[in-house]
Amino acid sequence: MARTPRQVGEEVWKTRVEKVNAELVTLTYGSVVAQLCKDFGNDYIQVNEQLDKMGYNIGIRLIEDFLARANTSRCRTFKDTAEIISKVGFKIFLNITPTVGNWSQDNKQFSLIFDENPLADFVELPDDGKAVNELWYSNILCGVLRGALEMVQTQVEAQFISDVLRGHETTEMRVTLIRILEDEMPVGDD
Amino acid sequence: MLQNRSSYPAQQSAVAPSLASSSEKSIPTSLTPSSLRTVTTPRKVTIYDRNLNRRAPELSLAAFAFLFNEVVQYSQKNVKGIQEMEIKLSEYGYHVGQRVLELTVVREIKSGKRETRVLGLLQFINTGIWKSVFGKPADALEKSKDQEDEYMIIDNDPIVNKYISVPREMSQLNCAAFQAGIVEAVLDGCQFPARVTAHSVPTDLFPLKTVFLVKLDPVVVERERYMR
Numbered sequence: 162m163a164r165t166p167r168q169v170g171e172e173v174w175k176t177r178v179e180k181v182n183a184e185l186v187t188l189t190y191g192s193v194v195a196q197l198c199k200d201f202g203n204d205y206i207q208v209n210e211q212l213d214k215m216g217y218n219i220g221i222r223l224i225e226d227f228l229a230r231a232n233t234s235r236c237r238t239f240k241d242t243a244e245i246i247s248k249v250g251f252k253i254f255l256n257i258t259p260t261v262g263n264w265s266q267d268n269k270q271f272s273l274i275f276d277e278n279p280l281a282d283f284v285e286l287p288d289d290g291k292a293v294n295e296l297w298y299s300n301i302l303c304g305v306l307r308g309a310l311e312m313v314q315t316q317v318e319a320q321f322i323s324d325v326l327r328g329h330e331t332t333e334m335r336v337t338l339i340r341i342l343e344d345e346m347p348v349g350d351d
Numbered sequence: 352m353l354q355n356r357s358s359y360p361a362q363q364s365a366v367a368p369s370l371a372s373s374s375e376k377s378i379p380t381s382l383t384p385s386s387l388r389t390v391t392t393p394r395k396v397t398i399y400d401r402n403l404n405r406r407a408p409e410l411s412l413a414a415f416a417f418l419f420n421e422v423v424q425y426s427q428k429n430v431k432g433i434q435e436m437e438i439k440l441s442e443y444g445y446h447v448g449q450r451v452l453e454l455t456v457v458r459e460i461k462s463g464k465r466e467t468r469v470l471g472l473l474q475f476i477n478t479g480i481w482k483s484v485f486g487k488p489a490d491a492l493e494k495s496k497d498q499e500d501e502y503m504i505i506d507n508d509p510i511v512n513k514y515i516s517v518p519r520e521m522s523q524l525n526c527a528a529f530q531a532g533i534v535e536a537v538l539d540g541c542q543f544p545a546r547v548t549a550h551s552v553p554t555d556l557f558p559l560k561t562v563f564l565v566k567l568d569p570v571v572v573e574r575e576r577y578m579r
Contacts, residue, residue, distance in 0.1 A: 179412040181510065182484050184454060185447070186415045192446035193422055200429075215425065219417045226413055254414045279410055283450070301418075 166244045169233060170252030177230050178253055187282045194298060198287075205295035212297075216304020224309040227253065239338050240264075242315065243271050246306065255279050259334075275332040278325070286326050293328065297321040303334060314342040416514040423515060423526055433521055437528040437548070444532020451533060452540040455483050465541060469567065469575050472541055473502055480537055485510055485530075500567040504534065507557040509549075525549045527561045534563055544568040 193215075194208070201207040231249050236242040243261045251257050257279065263272035280299050286292040297303075303319040310317045316339040323329035426439045456465070459479045466472035473492055481489040485506075495501035509527045517524055527549035535547040545567045552560050 174411075180409040180486075181412040181415045182486065183408050183410045184451065185484050186410050186418060188447040188450050189415065189418055189422070189443065191450075192443045193418070193425075195446060196443065215421045218424070219421055222420075223413070223417055254411050256410055 166233070166248035167258070169231060170249040170258065173230050173249065174252050174256060183256075183279055184282075187279055190280045190301070191284060198296075203287075203289065203291065205292055209295070209297050209300045212300040213304040213307070216301035216306075217308040218304075219301070220305040220308020220310075221312050223254070223305060224312045227309065239268060239271075239315075242310070243273075243336070247273055250309075263333075263335075269338040271336055272322075273334045273336065275334070278332055281326055281332075284326055297324060298326050299324070299332070306334075306336060311342070314344065316340050316342055412510065412513075415510075419511055419526075419529070420514065422529075433524045436524060440526060440528040441532035441535065441547075444529040444534075445536040446532075447529075448533035448536025449540055451480065451484055452537045455480055459483060468578065469502070469543065469571065472538070472543055473504070473565070476534060476537055477504060480533075481506075484533065498566075500569070500572045502565045502567070504563040504565065505560065506530070506563070507560050509559060509561050512559050512561065525551045525561060527551070527563070530561075531563050534565065538565070538567075543571050545571065 194212070197208045197211055198205070201211070227250055230253055231245075233245055233249060236245055247259050247261050251259055257275065257277055259273040259275045261271055262274055264270070278299055280302070284298060286296060286298065297320070300321065303321065306319045307317060318337045318339055319334055321333065322335050323331055323333045325332045422443060423440070426436055426443075430436045430439055460475075466475050477489040477492050481487065489504050490507045491503075491505040493503040493505065495503065506527075509530055511529050512525070512527055515526045517526070531547040531549040535545060538545045538547065545565050547566070548564050550562050550564060552562050554560050
């Protein structure tokens with residue numbers, strides 16, 4: 162019986178996930194980023210924001226898919242959430258398991274360290290001096306996490322703090338818990 | 352070449368004084384004959400050194416579907432009509448197709464020869480490209496009877512359309528324009544300029560059946576005729 166998040170992730174990946182060629186996803190994402198850069202005239206800050214927004218839209222729907230496939234129990238603490246995200250969530254969709262680390266003192270911040278990033282295969286940032294300092298290539302993942310967690314009553318902020326494409330040693334995303342959202346009744350319901 | 356990194360001899364050869372100012376790596380140089388093979392330029396690991404074959408060649412279909420959904424939604428914002436939207440999607444596909452061609456040629460074609468005849472190339476697309484990118488060979492390849500320069504590739508269930516639902520007022524739109532863009536890029540890359548468009552021909556058995564109409568440039572038709 163699958164118990165640890167890692168085992169759950171492996172099992173779901175092997176049985177309940179339809180597969181597609183990884184390069185199709187990689188190249189599609191590449192063409193999205195390239196198109197965005199062209200549309201915004203190489204204003205990489207805006208591109209980052211747009212990628213985050215797109216990720217948010219993906220995330221709010223991705224969480225349904227995730228819950229349907231993974232069928233895990235409710236997370237009791239933020240640490241559980243982090244484990245599930247890294248071992249099950251990323252495994253199911255991107256077949257990677259980033260490591261969770263660098264917990265802050267109050268257990269409200271953690272880092273996801275990616276040793277491989279399928280979205281950034283074959284990618285080199287443009288050589289115009291700006292991209293290397295401003296563009297977070299995989300920023301869509303931050304939006305996805307933000308959107309998905311918001312749908313399960315957890316408001317977080319996610320951003321990359323280092324990226325191999327920019328020349329750093331690792332690709333690291335910092336996730337911060339802002340607050341747990343309370344369920345709000347729609348206006349007009351008694 | 353990467354093994355030389357472990358030792359950084361103190362002396363610098365006269366060959367590379369200007370490179371001494373480069374940031375992180377010191378220059379592995381040596382003047383002894385046995386190490387004449389040493390690289391004398393600073394060697395950063397670029398993406399060209401990485402292995403072409405990924406460790407895990409597959410991702411979930413959901414990842415592609417979500418991403419493609421976002422592509423479609425984003426394209427909808429800036430375009431005014433269905434034609435423009437198909438062109439935009441085709442452009443995304445073109446970008447992908449250029450790279451898919453390179454990858455597939457490197458991996459699939461063991462003989463190293465590239466196709467020079469139209470039929471051979473279309474069959475390569477049908478089996479090679481379709482199989483590596485979409486997981487299954489395309490379902491049929493047909494030549495148009497009336498027009499000499501038109502061919503049709505038929506796919507009963509294009510995966511890009513699997514999770515897209517088109518509203519009735521836009522029923523002319525077929526998001527397989529993305530796939531058509533991939534095919535167009537492959538054809539252009541093989542020096543067979545063409546225009547490829549996607550048309551849906553739903554049947555009872557295959558409601559998503561799509562025909563990719565390949566209209567070759569007159570240049571290609573001339574060349575085919577000459578080679579025959």
